[in-house]
Structure formats: C-alpha cells, structure tokens
Amino acid sequence: MNGKNRGERQYASEAMAKRRSDILETARLLLTEQEGQFTMRELAAKSGVALATLYNIFGNQKELIGQAVIEVLRGSLTSWTVSEDVSLPEQVERRLESVVNEIFRRPAYARKMAELYFLPDPEGVVADLLHSVSLEDVSQAIIRLAERNVLAEDSDPNLIAREMVVIQYAVIARWSAGKFPDEQLLIRLKHVTLGHLAGSLVPELAKDCRKRMSELRASLGDLD
Incomplete structure (x- = not known):
C-alpha cells in the first residue's frame, strides 16, 4: 500500500472524485454489515456503478478495501x-x-x-x-x-x-x-x-x- 495507489490518484473532475468517495463509504457500510466480507458485484449494485468501473478505479478488491480502511485512519x-x-x-x-x-x-x-x-x-x-x-x-x-x-x-x-x-x-x-x-x-x-x-x-x-x-x-x- 505504499505510494500513490490506483484508488488514491487525482481525478479530473469533482464528480469522479465524489464517485470514488461514495464507493468507499458504501464499502465501509458493507464491511460493517456483512462480517467484513462482500463481493465486488455486491458493492457495484449497492453503489449504483458498473462492476467494470470498480475494477477500473481500484484494480482489485483488496486494493479497494485497503483504500476504504486507510482513508478513515489517515484522513481524520x-x-x-x-x-x-x-x-x-x-x-x-x-x-x-x-x-x-x-x-x-x-x-x-x-x-x-x-x-x-x-x-x-x-x-x-x-x-x-x-x-x-x-x-x-x-x-x-x-x-x-x-x-x-x-x-x-x-x-x-x-x-x-x-x-x-x-x-x-x-x-x-x-x-x-x-x-x-x-x-x-x-x-x-x-x-x-x-x-x-x-x-x-x-x-x-x-x-x-x-x-x-x-x-x-x-x-x-x-x-x-
């Protein structure tokens, strides 16, 4: 998780940055509700985005979960x-x-x-x-x-x-x-x-x- 990972990169528009933020907030909700486990397909459905979008932004599920957790720890x-x-x-x-x-x-x-x-x-x-x-x-x-x-x-x-x-x-x-x-x-x-x-x-x-x-x-x- 060192350096600038895919999920941490700068985005060209506020809308794209907000989409990333909303996805991570939904991931935290699923981590809370589902014993720390969820699938990328479940997250895509909950977030209202295409499954391919999740992989495009974050690369893989471990990276996504990492960004969801790290954002809370490092951000505040x-x-x-x-x-x-x-x-x-x-x-x-x-x-x-x-x-x-x-x-x-x-x-x-x-x-x-x-x-x-x-x-x-x-x-x-x-x-x-x-x-x-x-x-x-x-x-x-x-x-x-x-x-x-x-x-x-x-x-x-x-x-x-x-x-x-x-x-x-x-x-x-x-x-x-x-x-x-x-x-x-x-x-x-x-x-x-x-x-x-x-x-x-x-x-x-x-x-x-x-x-x-x-x-x-x-x-x-x-x-x-």
Whole structure:
C-alpha cells in the first residue's frame, strides 16, 4: 500500500472524485454489515456503478478495501507532534482525542473494525491494514522520542510501538463488546497508553505520565 495507489490518484473532475468517495463509504457500510466480507458485484449494485468501473478505479478488491480502511485512519486523525512546547502526556492525549472523535463519527464501523482486528483470518486483509497503518503512525512518534533521547536506555522503539497499537485496539474491542460505556472510552485509552509509555521513558517524563494517569484514574473510578 505504499505510494500513490490506483484508488488514491487525482481525478479530473469533482464528480469522479465524489464517485470514488461514495464507493468507499458504501464499502465501509458493507464491511460493517456483512462480517467484513462482500463481493465486488455486491458493492457495484449497492453503489449504483458498473462492476467494470470498480475494477477500473481500484484494480482489485483488496486494493479497494485497503483504500476504504486507510482513508478513515489517515484522513481524520491528528498525528503525534512530539513538540518541545507541549508536554508529552498532552501530545498523546490530543492524538487519542482525534482517534475517539473518529470512532464516534462511525461507531458501527469502528466496532466492526475492532472485532476484525482480533479475528483469526487466513486472508487478514482488514486486520493487516488496521495494524500496519496504526503502527506506521505510532512508530514515527516513538522514533522521534528516541531521537530526543527521552526513552529509557533499554527501550526498544519498535516493540513499544507494536505493543501500544495492540493495547489500544484491545481497549476499543472491549468498548465495542459493551464492557464499558461510551463516555469511558477516551479516558481508558489515555490511561493505558500513558501507562505503557511511562515504562519506557526517562524518569522525569515517566513521572509526568504517571501523574496524569492518576488524574485519569480518579476521574474514572476503579478500573477493571
């Protein structure tokens, strides 16, 4: 999925760009409604376009699903800035706030994506995309932290990023299963993310993260 793929190319008219957007929105609807599975023929019928049009725009079904998933992840989320002017806990929280805003913009879709992330699947197209795009974003932030020498000496940036992505999806999956109410999702995501990160930071920053964790825990009450 690197570079400019067929489904990401620039279009000559607004009408063509809108057609692409409508097709991807319909694909997300079908992913939500049909256990993550649909055929190109079903999508063509739902979208009101010819089957050949789908293949002309996207090339194949995996590419189309990839664009449907990636567009949500990359299009609306605030990246981690790793700025000297803003505390690390606040930077993490801002990014997670954008994640949760996007989740509640499409809650049914988000629930299905969380389910598919942990669902054993030999094809694994959606799960692989969710993981790789999320990991790409988190890894860049952790690498920037490493470049600023704020990670503990024995920390492994790649391992931190991989574990953080899985932990965050695990919280979202518990929310999607109804284990806690909507209003707790953001607080819980912030708490577990800062907790995981604190264990890999230099003492001063770890202390800041743990202080913020205590504040979050107090606002939430006892965590499960």
